[in-house]
Amino acid sequence: MSDGETPMNQKLADAFGRSGLSQGDLARRVAARARLYGHRHVNPDASNVRRWLQGGMPRDPLPKIIADVFSDVFKRRVTTYDLGLGESPDLDRPLTYSPSFQETVESVTELGRADMDRRKFLAASPFVTAAGVGPSRDWLLSTLDQEPEPGPRVRLEDVTSVRNMFATFQEMDVMQGGGSGRLVLTEYMNQHVYPLLRRTHSEDVRRALCSAAAEQTYLLGWMAYDSGEHGTAQRYLIQALRLAEESGDVALGAHVLAGMADQATLLGSPSEGRRLAQAGRQGLRSAHSPACLADLWALEARALALLGDKAATAKAVAESEAAFTRVVRDDEPEWAKFIDGAYLHGEYANAFRDLNQADQSAEHARQSIEYAREQKRARRGAMSHAALAVSHLQKQDLEAAHATGVRTLDLARQVKSSRCVEAAQDIQHRMVPFGRHPLVADFNERVRQFVTAA
Structure with missing residues (x-):
């Protein structure tokens, strides 16, 4: 040369x-x-x-x-990185809500490949606060139809097989935490589901396949969220929303927006979280899922609480409770099965906690704990015990807070969830004003051991 x-x-x-x-x-x-x-x-x-x-x-x-x-x-998925045309897979691509179905397929496939390979730059990818604005707007306004490429045709039986797997993976997440089954689900999606999207389908099969793929792409995002990998989670959720639009399943799209709202609020953008929840509610005007509506109102309450609006928070909680009374469990989709008393009361407890309304928070936390105990849901139980512990601290009852905090740690050890770790650390942080009290020192040591093991 x-x-x-x-x-x-x-x-x-x-x-x-x-x-x-x-x-x-x-x-x-x-x-x-x-x-x-x-x-x-x-x-x-x-x-x-x-x-x-x-x-x-x-x-x-x-x-x-x-x-x-x-x-x-x-x-198989080939990336720009594989071809020497990029220093790494294009991790901004899955942040884009593309009008092209084919480009959406390539985006989510590339994301899944990078996730399955567990590349460090994916785990370190940032959460982008403004990235939800375009997708939520386009989901509400767009009806797009792109034909898939030629290839072996997909049958409805193939879609049914994919859909039947969803309940298994969602149960794994609910009972064991997002860190438990995520790698298995990622491999399943890359090997069995995303390749189907690139083949040909009749229109009814195409929509059903997009719906099934959206459900499980959402679940991948939720598992990443529960594992504290927020940049990865955000990318999966945006692509899940696009697939939900392609499927024509409005309720599923609203459910994905609920996840996006939850993440935005958790990461310190409650105004964005509220707007995403509102977009989901507006979309549900053309669909029927009282469970999803109850979830969206609960998440709006969470955002409003962080914004300090007590009256609006109480109204949103009341709207959520009213929506939940209309739920007929057998009429709800599989993805809505986790929206129940344990989950909703836990969210209400967190909202009132953030408003420093200890009595209301404790009341809902106890109801959530009771439901979670009956279902043996350790993650939800841990998080609601954490909310109850904080309510004790807000009432200056360190002894009750310590006992409840210890129970939080006992439950959190049973699952793989960064949110449980963060909930325990939140209790620890809120104990700081109690100084060098022996109960504070004891809890600090317990948290240290828990975090080290986690």
């Missing part, structure tokens, strides 16, 4: 050699995929391909499109 000559892109050359394509074939496929994504100005030829192979860097959006073409050829 002479001085100043661009080095060959060996990764791209290796993939090109294995593909069996000619330079003209690759150029035509890239141009066709670009048109499918709406980039009609992108029209490379063989000379462009030759430059890429020799190390020339194609301009955006070509690297993503080239990676998608090779993904089709090899029947």
Whole structure:
């Protein structure tokens, strides 16, 4: 190689050699995929391909499109990183709510691949507060229809198999925490579900498949959220919302917005959390799921409490309770089964806790604890015990808070959930004003041991 000559892109050359394509074939496929994504100005030829192979860097959006073409050829996810066209997988791509169904499929597949590989840069990806604005707006306003690519047709039986697995994974999350089954679900989605999205379907099968994929993509996001990987969680939730739109399942889309609202509020953006919950409620005007509506009102109450609006919080809790009275369990979808007394009273308890209304918080915490105990739900029990412990501290009852805090730790040890860790640490932080009291020292040591083990 002479001085100043661009080095060959060996990764791209290796993939090109294995593909069996000619330079003209690759150029035509890239141009066709670009048109499918709406980039009609992108029209490379063989000379462009030759430059890429020799190390020339194609301009955006070509690297993503080239990676998608090779993904089709090899029947597995190929990223820009794999082709030497990016320093790492494009982790901003799953933050985009694309109008193209095909690009959505590629985004969620690339995200799943990076998650399954457990790449460090994915775990460190940031939560972007404003990223929910466009998706929630587009979900409300858009009805989009893109046809999938040719390939082996998907049958309704394939979708039923996917849907039947959802209950198993959701039960694993509810009973054992998001850190328990997430890797298994990630592998299942990458090996069995996301590949189905790239095949052809009749319209009814396509919608059913998108609904099933949205459910489980949401669950992946929720598991990441429960594990404290908020950037990963946000990316899954945005793509789940897009898949829900493609399915035409409005209630499922509202459910995904509830998860996005919960995350935004937890991460210190209650105004954004409230807006996302409101978007979900507006969408539910054309669908029927009292359980989802109860959840959205509860999450709006959580946001309002952090905003300090006592009257609006109380109203939102009352609206949530009213919606829940209309729930007919057998009429609700599988994903709504966790929205019950244990969950809702726990959310109400947290809302009143944030308003420093200890009596109301304690009342709802105790109801949540009782439901959770009957169902043997350790994660929900731990979090509601934490809310009860804080209510004791707000009433200056350190002895009761310590006893309840110890019970929080006992339950939290039974699950893999960063939220349980954070709940225990919140109690610890709130004990600081009690100084060097022996009960404070004892609880600090218990938390230290728990966090070390976790």
